[in-house]
Amino acid sequence: MTQGSALQKPVDSLGTPPPGPEVAKDAVTLTKGEDGTDTIQVQVVQLDKLMNLAGELVLIRNQVIQHAKGAHQTADFLNLAQRLSLLTSDLQNEVMKTRMQPIGNILNTLRQIVHGTAKDTNRSVDVQIEGADTELDKTLIEALKDPLTHLVQNAMDHGLELPEERKKCGKSATGQLKIQAFHDAGEVVIEIIDDGHGLERAKIGAKAIERGLITAQAFESMSDRDVHHLILVPGYSTTDKVVDGLSYSGGMEVVRRNVEKIGGVVDLISSKGRGTTVRLKIPLTLAIIPALIVRAAGERFAIPQIKLVELVRVEQSEDGSAPCIESLQGQPVFRLRGTLLPLVSLSAILHKEPANTGFAAAAVNNIIVLNVGERQFGLLVDDIEDSIDIVVKPLSNFLKSLNTYAGATVLGDGSIALTLDVPGLAEHVRLAPEDEPTSSAEGATLATEESLNNRSDYILLDIGSLGLYSVPIKQVKRLEELPASSIETAGEQRVVRYGDLILPILKISDKLGLKVNSPSTTQASDQPICVVVVEQNERLFGLEVQRILDIFSTQLPLDKRATDRPGILGSMIVEQQIVGVIDIGAMIGE
Amino acid sequence: MSLALVKDTGPRVDVPGTAQFSTFFVAGRLYGIDVRQVQEVVKPLPMTQIPLAQPYIRGLINLRGQVATAIGLHQLFGLTQSTSRELMNVICRCDGNLVSLLADDIGDVMELSASQYEPVPATIDPLIRRFMSGVYKVSGPLVSIIDSDKVARFLSTQN
Known part of the structure; x- marks a missing residue:
């Protein structure tokens, strides 16, 4: 496809001129491509129409197949229906491909931004762009323009240091900024990598x-990664100064929201002093997405599968023997594997029922567990119908202010279902009680935050010495049982081969300088050893322990007074026993 | 019944001459819209409600695979009389959006001459006045002319 002016012209899919001869006249231009192949320029409007028609055809095909499998079935009809089905899928794919454009266009404008900013701020930056020919749906490329500009600007303003600073840290005076795009498992990944000073925990x-986003205790047990992700959370701002009226993380939150709007995900990887990588994962196309059709308030709604975590069906039992939906201050909650999951009823939201009317659980409840940023909530619906691929159509401009809906879709039977916007829905639930802050809906959100922030999970260990010890589960990657024979040595360090990596094995009791209980409880040489694989600063270490006892979750703060030696962060009381919390940083000698 | 292809060579309302109007009834009153603003008129269609939307936004309808937003003229004009029966759809393109104006009944397409035109009298309820571009004094009931652009502007500023 050529990159002619016809394709670059921004065209709103709905804001097109009325169909008429004036559009059709110059919709198609034939040119000879550089390599001798014929290429034509097609108006995007035309492609949008084709896409719509292909979408319609998919729906009709679905109906035909239903018919073929139904009462009228004959072998011939079924055969024909299946061929129709195949052809339709092919057609749909091909039409989708015509809307693809290389991402290079915007990546190259980013290069200009970098050079401009570098000049203004006296920085010296070397920009590398890779994967400029990666193709993505045109509408997605448009939608990515702002977030990417923002991220590059951020990397320039806050990531890369000034040349003098860089020299002090032993880096070359010229900063490196790499922007790369590539395909990965049906998604497009765009990475913006700088070698600046990274995020500071x-x-x-x-x-x-x-800002009250987390508590000090929660912070202690958070992994670096979780801390870095805090800058994506609404209400967070870390900038010491505001550059051009634009603050770093204020921007990050907006970036995340914009990327999520097109079904993407933002990820951050940063190590102090070495730089930051911002990774965007974007679906290839927005046109057709898998969705779950649910029923509430007498209407059907589509929920994009990407936001869906799981479906839970709860039968209310009178005696409370089975897990059931409980009422907390009039708001429904459900204990999902030990965590309190706040529930909201879709019917109640959509009918603006006052929050204080209380909640009456039905005999059978369908909970759809949805993911919004870092937290989850359960959506109660009347019925779950089906999981289908839908063609999302945008809503009229004047309905855009309703943030609870992302669009509309025509179902197989010709009726229309609204597509729910999950982040918008969560926002709606949270923002509703702003004028009445005591409302229980607010409580529901707070409960999630608290359960996320104050509760910490630990793994309870027997390290072969007196007393119980634990490590925060946040830093634990895996629990392994390794045969004793797999242990090798590198110098004096015991190691095992772990995938492609060499995993150093550290014995906790040795590191703490604790006596081993009695020879009988230490391992015989042929017994497998238990290893807790932990991650610290993106490196993996194995902590050897006697036994892994349990997992526990606590809201209790860590008591730091009773630490008798380095390597212990503090202690806490768990079921009437004192448990020491191991400082993983100290274990690996940081 | 598709009216979109009816090409009117006559001038618009504000210019002397004649113009064609698609007419319809809402709460017993006669309204007209310039045929060039109307795409088509269709029979009552099943509607999907949009919870939380403004009361005059009645729902979404499936117009041969296109999604149109239905606007209740009773509610928009502040006419309290609400009918439970199914309403006709006057389909317009407003500001790029496909919109269905819900009317009780459909009238004829009328050819009206500029000599019959009057600006909107000052006494008209501002709720309706803000959408009107004029009145035609025909024999029989007066025709209030609705400008779909004004409706579109209202919708986009209200939401």
Whole structure:
């Protein structure tokens, strides 16, 4: 496909001129491509129409197949229906391909932005762009323009240091900024990599605590990664100064929202002093998405599968023997594997029922567990119908202010279902009680936040010495049982081969300088050893223990007074026993 | 019944001459819209309600695979009389959006001359006045002319 002016012209799929001869006249231009092959320029409007028609055909095909499998079935008809089905899928794919455009166009404008900013701020930056020919749906490319510009600007303003600073840290005066795009498992990944000073855990933590996003205790047990992700959370801002009226993380939150709007995900990887990588994962196309059709308030709604975590069916029992929906201050909650999941009823939201009317659970309840950013909530619906691929059509401009809906879709039977916008829905639930802050809907959100922030999970260990010890589960990657024979040595360090990596094995009791209980409880040489694989600063370590006892979850703060030696963060009381919490950083000698 | 292809060579309302109007009834009153603003008129269609939307946004209808937003003229004009029976759809393109104006009944397509035209009298209820571009004094009931652009502007500023 050529990159002619016809394709680059921004065209709103709905804001097209009325169909008429004036459009059709110059809709198609034939040119000879550089390599001798014929290429034509087609108006995007035309492609949008084709896409719509292909979408319609998919729906009709679905109906035909229903018919073929139904009462009228004959072998011939079924055969024909299946061929129709195949052809339709092919057609749909091909039409979708015509809407693809290389992402290079916007990546190259980013290069200009970098050069411009570098000049203004006296930075020296070397920009590398890879994967400029990666193709993505045109509408997605448009939608990515702002977030990408923002991210590159951020990397320039806050990521890369000034040349003098860089020299002090032993880096070359020229900063490296790499922008790369590539396909990965049906998604497009765009990475913006800088080799600046990276995100600072302490700084982010202090700010998040100050803003009331997390508690100091929660911060202690958070992994670096979780701390870094705090800058994506609404209400967080870490900038010391505002550059051009634009603050770093204020922008990050907007970036995340914009990327999520097109079904994408933002990820951050950063290590102090070495730089930051922002990774965007974007679906190839928005046109057709898998969705779950549910029923509530007498209407059907489509929920994009990407936001869906699981479906839970709860039967209310009178005696409370089975898990059931409970009422917390008039708001429904459900204990999902030990965690309190706040529930909202879709019918109640959509009918603006006052929050204080209380909730009456039905005999059978369908809970759809949805993911919004870092937290989850359960959506109660009347019925779950089907899981189908839908063609999402945008709503009229004047309905855009309803943030609870992302669009509309025509179902197989010709009726229309609204597509729910999950982040918008969550926002709606949270924002509704702003004028009455005591409302219980607010409580429901707070409960999630609390359960996320104050509760910490630990793994309870027997390290072969007196007393119980634990490690925060956040830093644990895996629990392994390794045959003793797999242990090798590298110098004096015991190691095992772990995939492609060499995993150092550290014995907790040795590191803490604790006596091993009695020879009888230490391992015989042929017994497998238990290893807790932990991650610290993106490196993996194996902690050897005697036995892994249990997992527990606690809201209790860590008591730091009773630490008798380095390597212990503090202790806490769990079921009337004192449990020491191991400082993984100290274990690996940081 | 598709009216979109009816090409009117006559001038618009504000220019002397004649113009064609698609007419319809809402709560017993006669309204007209310039045929060039009307795409088509269709019989009552099943509607999907949009919870939380403004009361005059009645729902979404499936117009041969296109999704149109149905606007209740009773509610929009502040006419309290609400009918439970099924309403006709006057399909317009407003500001790029496919919109169905819900009317009780459909009238004829009328050819009206500029000599019959009057600006909107000052006494008309502002709720309706803001959508009107004029009145035609025909024999029989007066025709209030609705400008779909004004409706579109209202919708986009209200939401």
